[in-house]
Amino acid sequence: MQYMLLIYAAPGRWESLSDDERKGVYAQYAAVGEELRNRNAYIAGAELQGVTSATSVRVRDGEFEVTDGPFAETKEALGGYYLIEADSLDEAIEWAAKIPAATHGVVEVRPLVMQETEVSA
Numbered sequence: 001m002q003y004m005l006l007i008y009a010a011p012g013r014w015e016s017l018s019d020d021e022r023k024g025v026y027a028q029y030a031a032v033g034e035e036l037r038n039r040n041a042y043i044a045g046a047e048l049q050g051v052t053s054a055t056s057v058r059v060r061d062g063e064f065e066v067t068d069g070p071f072a073e074t075k076e077a078l079g080g081y082y083l084i085e086a087d088s089l090d091e092a093i094e095w096a097a098k099i100p101a102a103t104h105g106v107v108e109v110r111p112l113v114m115q116e117t118e119v120s121a
Contacts, residue, residue, distance in 0.1 A: 002043060002112040003084050003092035008076035009105035011051055028100040036084060036095065045082040076105050083112075 017025065029047075036042035056067045079101065086092040089109065096107040 001086060001088075002114065003086050003089075003095075004108075004110045004112060005082040005084060005092070005096050005099060006078055006108040006110065007080045007082075007099060007101045007105070008108065009079050009101050010075065011077050013104065014079070025100050032095075032098050032100075033082075035098070036082065041084045041086060041095065043083040043085055045080065047080040048078060051077045079105075 014022070033042060033045060036045075051069065054069055056069060058065045058067075082095070082099070084092065084095055086095065089111070092109045092111075096102060096109050099107045101107055
């Protein structure tokens, strides 16, 4: 089964780290990514640009509203993700616990809905 590991952290936390601290955190992320690849569990992953680059879209009564910013109701902001393959929720949780942001933010584990695709001949 595939799981999305959504990485959240408090806005401004990354910017508060020194260059050496950031390098250390990047090294931790690289180690998690390498371990996922070595175990054939890695599908995709990426760091997102900062929250100031976000655009939110809402559709209400057939009309859409576009707002600058990540205005979801949350104290942390989505900063990146891993898409992984895991045999169980427990295994996905183990991977989530290895992500550096789990120590200061939160990593949300969500199973993907797998759609059967029809192949027409």
